Amino acid sequence: MNTKQITAAIVLFAAAGAAMAESPFPPETKFVSTKTRAEVIAELQQAQAQGLITNGNNYPIVIQARSPLSRSEVASQSKSAVDGTYTGA
Numbered sequence: 001m002n003t004k005q006i007t008a009a010i011v012l013f014a015a016a017g018a019a020m021a022e023s024p025f026p027p028e029t030k031f032v033s034t035k036t037r038a039e040v041i042a043e044l045q046q047a048q049a050q051g052l053i054t055n056g057n058n059y060p061i062v063i064q065a066r067s068p069l070s071r072s073e074v075a076s077q078s079k080s081a082v083d084g085t086y087t088g089a
Helices: 002-021 037-049 071-083
Strands: none
Touching: none
């Protein structure tokens, strides 16, 4: 009797697992393009001309703003911050 119950439980678990495995996740939806191939190629060429598309390690370079302070001003500020009392949050 015990062997029959164990066998039945194994069969039920296998059937439940097989039923779950058949449903795709996420549900597959058919892709329908609204643009022609020529339109996509034109957009790609425009983006490449503007530097928005990277190839390999060609990341867009962000130019850093220049500081209005001189080197000696920055050094004096850092010395005063080290010498003074900590006033952080």
